[in-house]
Amino acid sequence: MxxxxxxxxxxxxxxxxxxxxxxxxxxxxxxxxxxxxxxxxxxxxxxxxxxxxxxxxxxxxxxxxxxxxxxxxxxxxxxxxxxxxxxxxxxxxxxxxxxxxxxxxxxxxxxxxxxxxxxxxxxxxxxxxxxxxxxxxxxxxxxxxxxxxxxxxxxxxxxxxxxxxxxxxxxxxxxxxxxxxxxxxxxxxxxxxxxxxxxxxxxxxxxxxxxxxxxxxxxxxxxxxxxxxxxxxxxxxxxxxxxxxxxxxxxxxxxxxxxxxxxxxxxxxRQSPAQMDSPMATLLMALLTLRDLPPAQREAWRALFSHYVFDADGDTAAHIAPHARSVLAPLDAGGAQALRQQIIKRLTR
CATH class of the missing domain: 2.60.120.650 (Cupin)
Known part of the structure; x- marks a missing residue:
């Protein structure tokens, strides 16, 4: 050795x-x-x-x-x-x-x-x-x-x-x-x-x-x-x-x-806001939903994650009227709870 x-x-x-x-x-x-x-x-x-x-x-x-x-x-x-x-x-x-x-x-x-x-x-x-x-x-x-x-x-x-x-x-x-x-x-x-x-x-x-x-x-x-x-x-x-x-x-x-x-x-x-869930949940969900996709589809989702998550800034949703941005707006406690309910609904279909 x-x-x-x-x-x-x-x-x-x-x-x-x-x-x-x-x-x-x-x-x-x-x-x-x-x-x-x-x-x-x-x-x-x-x-x-x-x-x-x-x-x-x-x-x-x-x-x-x-x-x-x-x-x-x-x-x-x-x-x-x-x-x-x-x-x-x-x-x-x-x-x-x-x-x-x-x-x-x-x-x-x-x-x-x-x-x-x-x-x-x-x-x-x-x-x-x-x-x-x-x-x-x-x-x-x-x-x-x-x-x-x-x-x-x-x-x-x-x-x-x-x-x-x-x-x-x-x-x-x-x-x-x-x-x-x-x-x-x-x-x-x-x-x-x-x-x-x-x-x-x-x-x-x-x-x-x-x-x-x-x-x-x-x-x-x-x-x-x-x-x-x-x-x-x-x-x-x-x-x-x-x-x-x-x-x-x-x-x-x-x-x-x-x-x-x-x-x-x-x-x-934690330095994150109290309403945020653990990113580990996202990792586990990605294993469930993304990892085994065909390579071209994984790359397409990589682009979406980059746009909406990793590279997100003030321009990401600037073209949408503020009252209509929904989950693309900065999350407060109420918005986080609403998003959480959407996720639960998708998982229990």
Whole structure:
């Protein structure tokens, strides 16, 4: 098997220093490139606890919600922390369970206390858990107080676990992820790298988003030769407690937790109007209605999409009287609902 290109071949992410969590520049919140925000939340009490060690941060979190219900992913030791598919791509290599935050913290501390040379531990991961429901009161002392962030009404989520690896995937929202305990390595790929990431099924996914099938710890370049091209445009950053990263919408990102005990808090929001549905619905509909058409018809539809969607501007419907533009007019909440009903009617004929 060809050797993996050196990690140093990837580009170090642009770093910003000296930013304050209560006064983030708008250019950061609307960036189209990833940004490493060194020390952004180092003043948070939870990040200071994270620097003291796992027991300190676990005790701090217990003070807000030891009895909170959380969803837990559990994987056997042999997966090496990589939450992924089973060998046949018919299911996953982990199981899901429910638990209490305090019990999960106890389990993580017990696993972290294993002596050197102990057998590999199972993988334990709690992902995308609402901070407001799980840790009431936490954000009073640990929050991005920036007015621009808060005006976007972000969803704040908690993530914790031991040494885990989450395959490259993209999210629709913009994302500021804040490491408060342990260390994490983020490897990001631009949206246009999709063809070189060898993405798996769209409808059977580990956590709702399609993922790259390449194991970055040991990529098989015979099976996935174009992944070498993806590495050439990758950006990498390693975060310690107090550091944060801005991940723009639709950027692919792999996340590796590098310590036996890791905690992250993230904020995500959409820049699109509230009435807009997810573009993923359009992609799935296109698979249903466009992909298998004869090539000439696909090209004709490409022209229509370019005209009405990707190249649309003020001239697209200028020849139509404003009162008659209907769905070609800028959509408000009422127009979006009317269009949604038209789509449902077409699908149920």
């Amino acid at each position: 060809p050797a993996m290109p050196a990690m140093t071949a990837m580009t170090a992410m642009r770093e910003l220093h000296g930013l304050h969590a209560d006064a983030l520049p708008e250019a950061v919140l609307t960036s189209t490139q990833p940004l490493l925000l060194r020390g952004l939340v180092a003043h948070w009490p939870v990040a200071r606890a994270g620097l003291q060690g796992p027991h300190a941060v676990a005790d701090y979190l217990r003070g807000f919600g030891a009895d909170a219900a959380v969803g837990v992913l559990l994987g056997p030791p042999e997966i090496g922390g990589r939450f992924f598919y089973n060998d046949s791509l018919t299911g996953m290599n982990f199981r899901r369970e429910g638990g209490r935050l305090g019990r999960v913290l106890d389990a993580l501390l017990q696993l972290a206390a294993a002596p050197p040379g102990a057998p590999p531990p199972p993988a334990l991961y709690v992902g995308s858990t609402s901070v407001d429901s799980c840790l009431p009161g936490f954000r009073a002392a640990n929050d991005l107080g920036d007015a621009g962030v808060q005006a976007r009404e972000p969803l704040a989520s908690l993530w914790l676990g031991n040494r885990t690896r989450i395959a490259a995937h993209f999210d629709l929202p913009d994302n500021i992820a804040c490491v408060v305990a342990g260390r994490r390595r983020f490897t990001l790929f631009p949206p246009e790298a999709v063809a070189d990431l060898y993405v798996g099924p769209l409808d059977l996914t580990p956590a709702g988003q399609a993922i790259s099938l390449v194991d970055m710890a040991a990529p098989d370049f015979e099976r996935f030769p174009r992944f070498a091209k993806a590495l050439q445009v990758a950006q990498v950053a390693e975060l310690a407690p107090g550091d944060a990263i801005f991940i723009p919408s639709l950027w692919w990102h792999q996340v590796e937790a590098l310590e036996p005990f890791n905690v992250l808090v993230n904020y995500w929001w």
